[in-house]
Amino acid sequence: MAEKEADPKILKGYLSRSNVVVERVEPEIDSGRFPAKAIEGDDFEVSADIIRDGPALLQAVVRYRGPDSRSWSETFMVHVGNDRWVGSFRPDDIGTWRYTIEAWTDHFGTWRRDMFKRIEADQNVDLELEESALLLEAHLKTVPVKKRAVLQRAVEAIRKKSRKKGASGFSDPRIAAALDEDVAEIMAAHHVRTNSAMYKPVLELTVDPERARFSAWYEFFPRSTGNEGEHGTFQTATKHLSYVADMGFDVAYLPPIHPIGSTHRKGKNNSLDAEPGAIGSPWAIGSREGGHKDIHPELGTIDDFDEFVAEAERLGVDIALDIAFQCSPDHPWVAEHPEWFHHRPDGSIKYAENPPKKYQDIYPLNFESEDREGLWIELKGVFDHWISHGVKIFRVDNPHTKTFPFWEWAIGELKAEHPELVFLSEAFTRPKVMQELAKLGYNQSYTYFTWRNARWELEEYLTELTRTEMRHYFRPNFFTNTPDILHEYLQRGGPPAFKIRLVLAALLSPAYGVYSGFEFFENVPVKEGSEEYLHAEKYELKHRSLDGRSNLVPFIRRINQIRRDNPPLALFTNLVFHGTDKENLMAFSKTAEGSAPILVVVNLNPFQWEEGTVSLNLTAMGLSDGESFRVTDLISEDSFEWTGANAYVRLDPFQEPAHVFRVDRA
């Protein structure tokens, strides 16, 4: 049988390929289809498997560049075992960064490693010395001019024929010159990259401002900030901002502020027949007075809104707007662009449905309509409009019912121009759809937190969020409650339940939020088994006042202050759970370089006290076995001296359901 000739084109490709392989890079979301996420000023870690044939040593760098940089920077990776390499860099600017990996054979390091073995075995190394001289000479071009003399001197010393009498092994001056530490350091820093492997995909990294990770949100309806019985306005809401700021919140988040439709307007408690004077749901957007770029007339004017934003800025509070892409039948788009909606066979516009439920006050938009181009541009324009009025944070309503490509395009375009923007995805749906929205560009996401109340549920869910690939792209925002979600735990657990859920939301997740009323323990559902509020604020005004009412305001203020004072609480993936011997006792800690660790122990049972033993993972808090340390409760200001891994705790929810300890080494 004749041997087949090798195809020279195919062969050529392989002949020029590096013998070094870089694989399983992390983070690399869906083969690099999506960017990972990081925060300005945080270390960003990249890891990979890096191998080649045979026993030669390797070197590797992470290559990276910032949004405005045309040239690559590099940081060396280190081998951490099992052929895994890790390197990190600190993005110092928001926007889109890029990174990849380069790896090559460390010929000099390999030579040096082997040289030690040869000398220890007392072998003749004359030829190996000459090999090192040749290697050093080959590096004279790649080494910076200032350092060349070091190599040149080493080469001379290595080649000096007159070996001292009696000198051998490490005392031989030729060997000492070749193994010199300075030489090794210069060679390691400037090794030639012969036949180096460049990881093919250049990966992207979205670097966000710190507020995308660390922020305390407070949701309120501007129309509820008026005097009792009166419709609030942006003027009353502006005054209300100091109340929000005083509790320590960073973000004031408003339901939609646009004109409300009257066709099929809902009445109190979501009734289909609205009572006379019904004020309507802010999510039924659009009337003859305008649509998504307009202010509901009863709330005031755009100037009032601008003043509201200005006051927020003075108080250090960011405004988050709720963007709900749906229309009341009265929305101007319905008449101007009927083609942007779905139609029924009789030509009528389709209202929203979740069969058999019908929502006749809402028309969904058709993101795949013939004129989707016009629609998408108009929708993006809604964001642009509010950005031009100082809004930097958008909470997007039900993004999972709008087509994915729209979000990727719109958020991509908006963040390209305004990398400081934060988009929060309000998608309560199936896990992979929520993940997809985060991958497409949302910087924060609503979560299942509200429905995770038992210890095992919380530990399992938080482990998924902090330890799986999700940690690279999905940033949670833990809400204790929303205008739609009053969990049974709050309905039944009384004030201790509110404290417990606040501690969990605020200290487990660096981004968290409460919806107003929470501080007054509002807990009555519209009916048994429902998570909707009775007299839901979506359909009527609420008047809330601190006067003489039992409230959680001081506790919230304290917790928000603790968050601000303790850098570990601004981070998420630093979360570590500790053991306890009681199902209702949950313990977790967070650490940050240069700060005292924070250790939280919570009694999850709002009905009665619990005592038990916490089994601490001391290593996770930088403590060693048998070491004594001081824990100071930042709520009660009590302080205890603890030793070793096991500590007794007793928590009475009617006093305080949680210890929030700062841990100080003795």
Added chain:
Amino acid sequence: MAEKEADPKILKGYLSRSNVVVERVEPEIDSGRFPAKAIEGDDFEVSADIIRDGPALLQAVVRYRGPDSRSWSETFMVHVGNDRWVGSFRPDDIGTWRYTIEAWTDHFGTWRRDMFKRIEADQNVDLELEESALLLEAHLKTVPVKKRAVLQRAVEAIRKKSRKKGASGFSDPRIAAALDEDVAEIMAAHHVRTNSAMYKPVLELTVDPERARFSAWYEFFPRSTGNEGEHGTFQTATKHLSYVADMGFDVAYLPPIHPIGSTHRKGKNNSLDAEPGAIGSPWAIGSREGGHKDIHPELGTIDDFDEFVAEAERLGVDIALDIAFQCSPDHPWVAEHPEWFHHRPDGSIKYAENPPKKYQDIYPLNFESEDREGLWIELKGVFDHWISHGVKIFRVDNPHTKTFPFWEWAIGELKAEHPELVFLSEAFTRPKVMQELAKLGYNQSYTYFTWRNARWELEEYLTELTRTEMRHYFRPNFFTNTPDILHEYLQRGGPPAFKIRLVLAALLSPAYGVYSGFEFFENVPVKEGSEEYLHAEKYELKHRSLDGRSNLVPFIRRINQIRRDNPPLALFTNLVFHGTDKENLMAFSKTAEGSAPILVVVNLNPFQWEEGTVSLNLTAMGLSDGESFRVTDLISEDSFEWTGANAYVRLDPFQEPAHVFRVDRA
């Protein structure tokens, strides 16, 4: 602030993108960089996350095509929960297959699902009926001609105005027509694929012949097949083949058969000073009599080899050759192509080293030499040469010390022309390097099996091989021993240890092997603490005879027969471990459709009997709780009636250390 105009080019790309997303396809090795592996005639399963916005239903297919096909075939995927979809096809030819996924919105299925809800809620559905008629009409073009009449009749019935008096809900003939099962089936099978998502990467699949997965190997040195004291030849080896075949082995595997060098030839027990008449190591390849394409003259001629191969074929045995790309200093390449080797500064050729160890009888090849093109072509030619003499299986020696791109190129080219070839990687090195070789094209791999003797080690290792991504590309070949590896377990455990390791190798892995001498319980190491054999066959002749010696031949024959008779044992990823209450008792089962499950219980302690309770995973064997079933030991032919998950076993290694049960439902 002016709103920025959207870049129309960028927008256009997103506007035309599908609203359906296909992600996390499995298998997809390193983002599709490497093919997965499958066996001709086996089902090949593909899975993916498939989602879109909103609550619409989806449909998806795996698209695939064989090596000689220009058109795609399709198989529908099914949703198995949590947005995961699975589909499979059965490759019926060896070679490179391709596969990808297409998914789209199932508008009719969605309409139908919602229709049921509407009717149950007793809603007016006149418009929905017309919607269905329009949908059916839109499908008249995509549905095969023969089936169109079914849809047309349905459309007519749906549009019939005269609703029967009293007919409502499902009894309304219009509704019945729209929800008709035949209509639903036709629509499901031929749904239009509007805005469908085609998964971008077209993934590759290497389909191998069954022998790549299922084969029993026997390794022997042809030179040891002569009469006592005589150098064996291919003529004596040809006679020896019936002994190999009679034990039930499918593959006869030979160490290198090429001329052996004399420079620095090693003597008995690897001594540096060879005794007079030392026969040398077959791995010191090359002499004035030839190199890798030649036969060692003492073994005979190429005609003798051809006759050997022909006899093997008559016996149903495949020949596997050992390809070791290294040279004795006497190899013709050394003189003809000194540029193919590494050189020392004095111009001499570098011998093999693992500092401080030196192997002066071996010259490694330089795969990155200036003339690597010539070298690579010559090396590939070695395979071509032996292929032309009927060899289809190559066991490659130390592939991890040769550059990765060479293997990908050479195996790729060879398999393109001869897809029936099987390459076994003899790499005992770090896990990721072994994995890389498998990914690059090796169809089978040596493993760590020899060093996994405790139950937890075996269970952990086999779980990695059968449950992680490795199962898609890494096919193990479990060797009980090799000319280099005599594990301490065999050194100390006596004949029971040999039985135990045979049962484990042969029944855990569908591909397994033994090196001759194993059947005679050869167990003496060259020294305490070594895994090398005393009087290793690498350096001297062995004469082995069945005459009057205690041996394992009948046991091996029985085990190989059991493997052939029971299809579950030809598979690997069907492996399931069962619980036992003793650390030395290990239990595992394998199942295959249409065959009785095989349940193996092994006493891993070769020194004494063990009794205990096995806790069976009944579901894994297709049994239900409380069901009675019969287990028949295929070694002892004993039979027991068992009921439920717990069964008592007692295994005396001096009788039989294992039960190999066939499990039959009562």
